[in-house]
Amino acid sequence: MNFLIKVAQTASLALGLAVFAWGTFQVTDARAEMVHESEIAYLDQRIEQAEIDRLIAGMEARVEAETKLLARALYGEYREGTAADRDLAWEMKFSAIYNRLQYEGDWSGDFTETMKWGCEREICQINALAFVGDEALLTDIGQEALAKASELIHALHYGPFEPLHAGHSWATAAAVVGNAYFAGKCQVAEGPGHLYFADCQTGT
Numbered sequence: 396m397n398f399l400i401k402v403a404q405t406a407s408l409a410l411g412l413a414v415f416a417w418g419t420f421q422v423t424d425a426r427a428e429m430v431h432e433s434e435i436a437y438l439d440q441r442i443e444q445a446e447i448d449r450l451i452a453g454m455e456a457r458v459e460a461e462t463k464l465l466a467r468a469l470y471g472e473y474r475e476g477t478a479a480d481r482d483l484a485w486e487m488k489f490s491a492i493y494n495r496l497q498y499e500g501d502w503s504g505d506f507t508e509t510m511k512w513g514c515e516r517e518i519c520q521i522n523a524l525a526f527v528g529d530e531a532l533l534t535d536i537g538q539e540a541l542a543k544a545s546e547l548i549h550a551l552h553y554g555p556f557e558p559l560h561a562g563h564s565w566a567t568a569a570a571v572v573g574n575a576y577f578a579g580k581c582q583v584a585e586g587p588g589h590l591y592f593a594d595c596q597t598g599t
Contacts, residue, residue: 461510463532472565481543483586483587491562492506493556560584
């Protein structure tokens with residue numbers, strides 16, 4: 396009888412230990428799952444942040460490149476007169492470039508492609524880009540153009556920017572004479588050094 400009692404007690408103890416072990420395993424497994432999920436969430440967050448950092452770095456590089464490109468154009472197109480003259484002339488130039496980006500026709504909606512339109516055929520529409528390099532930006536007026544370009548490019552991407560006129564093309568008064576392109580356009584503004592033109596409205 397005592398033997399049977401001992402067997403029963405042993406079996407009961409073994410069962411208890413098994414239940415305890417199973418419970419411990421379940422708790423440990425649940426904790427491991429929680430740790431695993433936490434690690435996944437952490438990695439997801441790191442990956443998401445890395446992607447954000449990559450996009451920011453890409454945007455910063457793009458803005459820097461566009462700023463230099465615009466500064467070269469501004470410097471080459473007009474660098475005479477007073478600082479106030481240059482500021483106005485450059486904003487009027489950028490207004491025309493901005494209008495080209497909205498134009499449903501010849502130009503691309505991409506800033507760099509629009510700026511370099513025709514350059515692959517060595518007939519840049521923005522003539523200054525054919526002969527003004529980055530070294531020009533090291534001069535006093537070049538630095539002035541770079542600062543203005545930075546202001547304008549940030550306005551382009553982050554807004555707001557309101558163009559000063561509706562024109563998309565410009566030329567000196569002398570260059571307009573006898574030019575077939577401008578013969579088909581209407582003057583919409585005049586600024587330091589240049590006249591600005593847009594497509595003529597129907598009936599104009």
